[in-house]
Amino acid sequence: MSYTGPGFDPPQPRRSLRGPLTVALAALVPGALLGWAVYAAVDGPGNGGSSAGASATASASASSGAPSSTAPSPSGDRKASASPTAEESSSPSAPAASGPLKGKVVVIDPGHNPGNFRHTAEINRQVDIGTNRKECDTTGTSTDDGYAEARFTLDVAHRMRALLEEQGATVKLTQDADRPFGPCVDERARIGNAAKADAVVSLHADGSGAGNRGFHVILPGAVDAGAADTRAIVGPSRDLGERIAGNFVRVTGSAPSNYVGGGTGLVTRKDLGGLNLSTVPKVFVECGNMRDSEDAALLTSGAWRQKAARGISDGIVSFLRG
Ligand code: ZN
Secondary structure, eight states: OOSSSSOSSOOOOOOOOHHHHHHHHHHHOOGGGHHHHHHHHHHTTSTTTOOTTHHHHHHHHHHHTSOOSSOOOOOTTGGGGOOOOTTSOOOOOOOOOSSTTTTOEEEEEESSOTTGGGOHHHHTSEEEOSSSEEESOOOOOBOTTOOBHHHHHHHHHHHHHHHHHHTTOEEEESOSSOSSSOOOHHHHHHHHHHTTOSEEEEEEEEOOOTTOOOBEEEEEOOOEETTEEOTTTHHHHHHHHHHHHHHHHHHHOOOBOSSSGGGSSEEEESOOHHHHTOSSOEEEEEEEETTSHHHHHHHTOHHHHHHHHHHHHHHHHHHHHO
16 A cells, blocks of 8 residues: 555554454354464464454454445446546446346556656645545555556456456446556545446555555545545445455455454545545455565465455455345
8 A cells, every 4th residue: 555654553462362263253153254264273364373363253254244234326327327537447348238236336446556656746746635635646565576566456456357247247447557647546536436336446455564464454434524525435335345354354365464453354544535535335455465475475476366356356246235
Protein backbone atom coordinates (compact mmCIF):
# COMPACT_ATOMS: atom_id res chain seq x y z
CA MET A 1 0.00 0.00 0.00
CA SER A 2 2.39 2.67 1.08
CA TYR A 3 0.01 5.56 1.18
CA THR A 4 1.89 7.46 3.76
CA GLY A 5 4.99 5.46 4.16
CA PRO A 6 5.55 2.31 6.14
CA GLY A 7 3.80 1.49 9.33
CA PHE A 8 0.48 3.19 9.05
CA ASP A 9 -0.61 1.55 12.26
CA PRO A 10 1.50 0.70 15.24
CA PRO A 11 2.43 -2.95 15.38
CA GLN A 12 0.28 -4.83 17.75
CA PRO A 13 1.66 -7.07 20.40
CA ARG A 14 1.53 -10.69 19.55
CA ARG A 15 -0.44 -13.00 21.66
CA SER A 16 -0.03 -16.66 22.05
CA LEU A 17 -3.46 -18.13 21.73
CA ARG A 18 -2.79 -21.66 20.76
CA GLY A 19 -5.23 -23.00 23.34
CA PRO A 20 -8.17 -20.72 22.67
CA LEU A 21 -7.54 -21.13 18.98
CA THR A 22 -8.22 -24.82 19.14
CA VAL A 23 -11.37 -24.25 21.09
CA ALA A 24 -12.56 -21.57 18.75
CA LEU A 25 -12.02 -23.71 15.72
CA ALA A 26 -13.74 -26.68 17.24
CA ALA A 27 -16.70 -24.62 18.22
CA LEU A 28 -17.11 -22.78 15.00
CA VAL A 29 -16.12 -25.36 12.43
CA PRO A 30 -15.98 -22.64 9.87
CA GLY A 31 -15.70 -24.03 6.43
CA ALA A 32 -14.12 -20.89 5.25
CA LEU A 33 -11.37 -21.15 7.79
CA LEU A 34 -10.48 -24.78 7.51
CA GLY A 35 -7.70 -23.89 5.16
CA TRP A 36 -6.19 -21.57 7.68
CA ALA A 37 -6.71 -24.04 10.50
CA VAL A 38 -4.71 -26.63 8.64
CA TYR A 39 -2.08 -24.06 7.86
CA ALA A 40 -1.88 -22.94 11.46
CA ALA A 41 -1.71 -26.48 12.74
CA VAL A 42 1.17 -27.24 10.47
CA ASP A 43 3.22 -24.18 10.90
CA GLY A 44 1.47 -21.23 12.42
CA PRO A 45 1.33 -18.01 10.54
CA GLY A 46 5.06 -17.62 10.51
CA ASN A 47 7.13 -15.38 12.65
CA GLY A 48 7.85 -17.89 15.32
CA GLY A 49 4.62 -19.71 14.93
CA SER A 50 2.73 -17.24 17.01
CA SER A 51 -0.95 -17.66 16.48
CA ALA A 52 -1.74 -14.06 16.19
CA GLY A 53 -4.53 -14.96 13.86
CA ALA A 54 -6.51 -16.70 16.50
CA SER A 55 -9.09 -14.08 17.06
CA ALA A 56 -9.58 -13.93 13.36
CA THR A 57 -11.38 -17.17 13.59
CA ALA A 58 -14.16 -15.57 15.49
CA SER A 59 -14.36 -12.51 13.36
CA ALA A 60 -13.78 -13.85 9.91
CA SER A 61 -15.64 -17.06 10.39
CA ALA A 62 -18.64 -15.53 11.97
CA SER A 63 -19.02 -13.50 8.88
CA SER A 64 -18.06 -15.86 6.19
CA GLY A 65 -20.93 -18.13 6.89
CA ALA A 66 -23.39 -15.53 7.95
CA PRO A 67 -26.24 -14.63 5.73
CA SER A 68 -25.99 -11.24 4.24
CA SER A 69 -27.85 -8.77 6.34
CA THR A 70 -27.72 -6.25 3.60
CA ALA A 71 -29.18 -7.44 0.41
CA PRO A 72 -27.46 -5.99 -2.58
CA SER A 73 -29.64 -3.48 -4.23
CA PRO A 74 -31.68 -4.62 -7.17
CA SER A 75 -29.73 -4.06 -10.25
CA GLY A 76 -32.03 -4.14 -13.14
CA ASP A 77 -30.30 -1.56 -15.19
CA ARG A 78 -26.71 -2.14 -14.27
CA LYS A 79 -25.62 -2.68 -17.78
CA ALA A 80 -26.74 0.77 -18.69
CA SER A 81 -24.26 2.11 -16.21
CA ALA A 82 -21.20 0.78 -17.93
CA SER A 83 -20.32 4.39 -17.88
CA PRO A 84 -18.29 5.62 -20.76
CA THR A 85 -16.03 7.66 -18.57
CA ALA A 86 -13.78 7.82 -21.48
CA GLU A 87 -10.31 7.60 -20.18
CA GLU A 88 -11.21 4.79 -17.90
CA SER A 89 -10.92 1.38 -18.34
CA SER A 90 -10.40 -0.76 -20.57
CA SER A 91 -12.08 -3.75 -19.25
CA PRO A 92 -12.97 -5.50 -22.47
CA SER A 93 -16.14 -6.39 -20.71
CA ALA A 94 -17.00 -9.73 -22.09
CA PRO A 95 -20.71 -9.88 -22.64
CA ALA A 96 -22.04 -11.37 -19.45
CA ALA A 97 -24.39 -13.81 -20.98
CA SER A 98 -25.52 -15.63 -17.92
CA GLY A 99 -24.46 -16.76 -14.52
CA PRO A 100 -25.38 -16.06 -10.93
CA LEU A 101 -23.93 -12.55 -11.08
CA LYS A 102 -25.72 -11.50 -14.23
CA GLY A 103 -26.70 -7.87 -13.83
CA LYS A 104 -24.16 -7.23 -11.08
CA VAL A 105 -21.39 -4.70 -11.52
CA VAL A 106 -18.03 -5.21 -9.85
CA VAL A 107 -15.34 -2.55 -9.99
CA ILE A 108 -11.80 -3.71 -9.38
CA ASP A 109 -9.36 -0.97 -8.41
CA PRO A 110 -5.76 -2.06 -8.96
CA GLY A 111 -3.77 0.04 -6.51
CA HIS A 112 -1.23 2.51 -7.90
CA ASN A 113 -0.12 2.49 -11.54
CA PRO A 114 3.09 1.13 -13.00
CA GLY A 115 3.79 4.59 -14.47
CA ASN A 116 3.32 6.55 -11.25
CA PHE A 117 7.02 6.73 -10.49
CA ARG A 118 7.57 8.70 -13.68
CA HIS A 119 4.96 11.27 -12.67
CA THR A 120 5.82 12.23 -9.14
CA ALA A 121 4.66 15.82 -9.51
CA GLU A 122 1.26 14.75 -10.74
CA ILE A 123 0.68 12.04 -8.16
CA ASN A 124 1.88 14.24 -5.32
CA ARG A 125 -0.83 16.76 -6.10
CA GLN A 126 -3.19 17.08 -3.16
CA VAL A 127 -6.81 16.03 -3.56
CA ASP A 128 -9.77 16.45 -1.25
CA ILE A 129 -10.74 13.23 0.53
CA GLY A 130 -13.46 14.74 2.70
CA THR A 131 -11.65 14.56 6.02
CA ASN A 132 -8.59 16.36 4.70
CA ARG A 133 -6.34 16.58 1.66
CA LYS A 134 -3.99 13.89 0.55
CA GLU A 135 -1.72 12.87 -2.30
CA CYS A 136 -3.45 12.03 -5.56
CA ASP A 137 -1.81 8.62 -5.59
CA THR A 138 1.46 6.97 -4.58
CA THR A 139 3.97 4.79 -6.34
CA GLY A 140 3.23 1.78 -4.18
CA THR A 141 5.84 -0.52 -2.77
CA SER A 142 7.80 -3.46 -4.18
CA THR A 143 9.54 -6.60 -3.06
CA ASP A 144 13.22 -6.41 -2.21
CA ASP A 145 13.86 -7.92 -5.63
CA GLY A 146 11.95 -5.15 -7.36
CA TYR A 147 8.60 -6.77 -8.14
CA ALA A 148 6.35 -3.74 -8.05
CA GLU A 149 3.09 -3.60 -6.16
CA ALA A 150 1.53 -1.95 -9.21
CA ARG A 151 2.36 -5.01 -11.31
CA PHE A 152 0.97 -7.29 -8.63
CA THR A 153 -2.31 -5.43 -8.36
CA LEU A 154 -2.89 -5.46 -12.12
CA ASP A 155 -2.13 -9.15 -12.38
CA VAL A 156 -4.55 -10.06 -9.61
CA ALA A 157 -7.14 -7.72 -11.12
CA HIS A 158 -6.95 -9.50 -14.47
CA ARG A 159 -7.33 -12.88 -12.81
CA MET A 160 -10.30 -11.65 -10.80
CA ARG A 161 -11.94 -10.15 -13.85
CA ALA A 162 -11.81 -13.51 -15.62
CA LEU A 163 -13.25 -15.32 -12.61
CA LEU A 164 -16.05 -12.83 -12.05
CA GLU A 165 -17.01 -12.62 -15.70
CA GLU A 166 -17.33 -16.39 -15.67
CA GLN A 167 -19.99 -15.82 -13.01
CA GLY A 168 -21.81 -13.38 -15.25
CA ALA A 169 -20.72 -10.15 -13.58
CA THR A 170 -19.96 -6.96 -15.46
CA VAL A 171 -16.44 -6.04 -14.41
CA LYS A 172 -14.74 -2.69 -14.71
CA LEU A 173 -11.18 -1.76 -13.81
CA THR A 174 -10.30 1.73 -12.58
CA GLN A 175 -7.02 1.54 -14.51
CA ASP A 176 -5.25 -1.04 -16.60
CA ALA A 177 -1.90 0.65 -17.10
CA ASP A 178 -3.70 2.35 -19.95
CA ARG A 179 -2.93 5.82 -18.69
CA PRO A 180 0.38 7.40 -17.73
CA PHE A 181 -0.38 7.62 -14.00
CA GLY A 182 -3.17 7.42 -11.48
CA PRO A 183 -6.10 7.78 -11.33
CA CYS A 184 -6.08 9.88 -8.19
CA VAL A 185 -7.76 8.33 -5.19
CA ASP A 186 -10.79 10.60 -5.46
CA GLU A 187 -11.28 9.61 -9.08
CA ARG A 188 -10.88 5.95 -8.17
CA ALA A 189 -13.79 6.36 -5.79
CA ARG A 190 -15.87 8.23 -8.36
CA ILE A 191 -15.40 5.46 -10.91
CA GLY A 192 -17.04 2.96 -8.60
CA ASN A 193 -19.79 5.41 -7.75
CA ALA A 194 -20.48 6.26 -11.39
CA ALA A 195 -20.63 2.59 -12.30
CA LYS A 196 -23.22 2.12 -9.54
CA ALA A 197 -21.08 -0.81 -8.55
CA ASP A 198 -22.56 -3.50 -6.36
CA ALA A 199 -19.10 -4.08 -4.94
CA VAL A 200 -15.69 -2.43 -5.29
CA VAL A 201 -12.40 -3.94 -4.23
CA SER A 202 -9.16 -2.00 -4.21
CA LEU A 203 -6.13 -4.27 -4.52
CA HIS A 204 -2.84 -3.71 -2.74
CA ALA A 205 0.14 -5.37 -1.13
CA ASP A 206 1.76 -3.79 1.86
CA GLY A 207 5.22 -2.36 2.40
CA SER A 208 5.72 -3.09 6.08
CA GLY A 209 8.74 -4.41 7.95
CA ALA A 210 10.25 -7.84 7.48
CA GLY A 211 8.62 -10.32 9.82
CA ASN A 212 5.25 -8.70 9.41
CA ARG A 213 3.17 -11.17 7.47
CA GLY A 214 -0.29 -11.98 6.26
CA PHE A 215 -3.20 -10.27 4.58
CA HIS A 216 -5.73 -7.78 5.85
CA VAL A 217 -8.90 -6.22 4.54
CA ILE A 218 -9.45 -2.50 5.15
CA LEU A 219 -13.02 -1.43 5.85
CA PRO A 220 -14.37 2.13 5.67
CA GLY A 221 -15.03 3.76 9.01
CA ALA A 222 -18.04 6.03 9.47
CA VAL A 223 -17.04 9.40 8.04
CA ASP A 224 -19.23 12.44 7.52
CA ALA A 225 -17.00 15.30 6.51
CA GLY A 226 -16.99 17.50 3.46
CA ALA A 227 -17.64 15.43 0.38
CA ALA A 228 -17.25 12.21 2.32
CA ASP A 229 -20.21 10.38 3.79
CA THR A 230 -19.61 6.69 4.29
CA ARG A 231 -22.37 6.07 6.79
CA ALA A 232 -24.54 4.17 4.34
CA ILE A 233 -21.76 1.89 3.18
CA VAL A 234 -20.10 0.98 6.47
CA GLY A 235 -22.42 -1.98 7.09
CA PRO A 236 -22.42 -3.56 3.65
CA SER A 237 -18.71 -2.90 3.24
CA ARG A 238 -18.02 -4.79 6.44
CA ASP A 239 -20.11 -7.67 5.19
CA LEU A 240 -18.18 -7.64 1.91
CA GLY A 241 -14.84 -7.44 3.73
CA GLU A 242 -15.61 -10.24 6.15
CA ARG A 243 -16.64 -12.53 3.33
CA ILE A 244 -13.48 -11.70 1.42
CA ALA A 245 -11.33 -12.36 4.50
CA GLY A 246 -12.96 -15.71 5.14
CA ASN A 247 -12.64 -16.84 1.56
CA PHE A 248 -9.09 -15.52 1.25
CA VAL A 249 -8.07 -17.66 4.20
CA ARG A 250 -9.89 -20.66 2.81
CA VAL A 251 -8.44 -20.49 -0.69
CA THR A 252 -4.89 -19.22 -0.08
CA GLY A 253 -4.21 -20.77 3.31
CA SER A 254 -2.62 -17.47 4.30
CA ALA A 255 -3.09 -16.25 7.83
CA PRO A 256 -4.54 -12.88 8.73
CA SER A 257 -2.01 -10.14 9.35
CA ASN A 258 0.18 -10.58 12.41
CA TYR A 259 0.87 -6.85 12.65
CA VAL A 260 -2.44 -5.02 12.24
CA GLY A 261 -6.03 -5.89 13.01
CA GLY A 262 -5.39 -7.85 16.18
CA GLY A 263 -5.40 -11.10 14.26
CA THR A 264 -8.80 -10.54 12.69
CA GLY A 265 -7.54 -9.72 9.22
CA LEU A 266 -9.82 -6.69 9.36
CA VAL A 267 -8.82 -3.06 9.87
CA THR A 268 -11.13 -0.05 9.83
CA ARG A 269 -9.74 3.24 8.55
CA LYS A 270 -11.03 6.76 7.99
CA ASP A 271 -7.99 8.22 6.25
CA LEU A 272 -8.24 6.68 2.80
CA GLY A 273 -9.81 8.79 0.08
CA GLY A 274 -10.72 5.74 -1.95
CA LEU A 275 -12.98 4.60 0.89
CA ASN A 276 -14.10 7.96 2.27
CA LEU A 277 -15.48 9.10 -1.07
CA SER A 278 -17.17 5.86 -2.01
CA THR A 279 -20.94 5.69 -2.05
CA VAL A 280 -21.01 1.99 -2.87
CA PRO A 281 -19.78 -0.99 -0.82
CA LYS A 282 -16.00 -0.99 -0.99
CA VAL A 283 -12.98 -2.47 0.75
CA PHE A 284 -9.23 -2.58 0.25
CA VAL A 285 -7.36 -5.86 0.34
CA GLU A 286 -3.72 -5.88 1.37
CA CYS A 287 -2.80 -9.31 0.10
CA GLY A 288 0.48 -9.64 1.97
CA ASN A 289 3.65 -7.77 2.86
CA MET A 290 6.01 -7.32 -0.06
CA ARG A 291 8.90 -6.48 2.26
CA ASP A 292 8.78 -9.82 4.05
CA SER A 293 10.68 -12.51 2.19
CA GLU A 294 8.20 -15.28 2.95
CA ASP A 295 5.22 -13.19 1.90
CA ALA A 296 7.17 -11.97 -1.13
CA ALA A 297 7.68 -15.56 -2.25
CA LEU A 298 3.91 -15.92 -2.32
CA LEU A 299 3.16 -12.57 -3.92
CA THR A 300 5.60 -13.23 -6.77
CA SER A 301 4.10 -16.64 -7.51
CA GLY A 302 1.55 -16.73 -10.31
CA ALA A 303 -0.05 -19.82 -8.78
CA TRP A 304 -0.49 -18.03 -5.47
CA ARG A 305 -1.85 -14.91 -7.16
CA GLN A 306 -4.46 -17.10 -8.82
CA LYS A 307 -5.48 -18.35 -5.38
CA ALA A 308 -5.59 -14.81 -4.06
CA ALA A 309 -7.76 -13.75 -6.97
CA ARG A 310 -10.08 -16.67 -6.39
CA GLY A 311 -10.32 -16.05 -2.65
CA ILE A 312 -11.24 -12.41 -3.17
CA SER A 313 -13.62 -13.22 -6.01
CA ASP A 314 -15.32 -15.94 -3.99
CA GLY A 315 -15.87 -13.38 -1.24
CA ILE A 316 -17.44 -10.98 -3.71
CA VAL A 317 -19.66 -13.70 -5.14
CA SER A 318 -20.76 -14.65 -1.64
CA PHE A 319 -21.57 -11.02 -0.85
CA LEU A 320 -23.48 -10.43 -4.06
CA ARG A 321 -25.49 -13.61 -3.79
CA GLY A 322 -26.36 -12.78 -0.18
ZN1 ZN B 1 -0.78 -0.05 -2.17
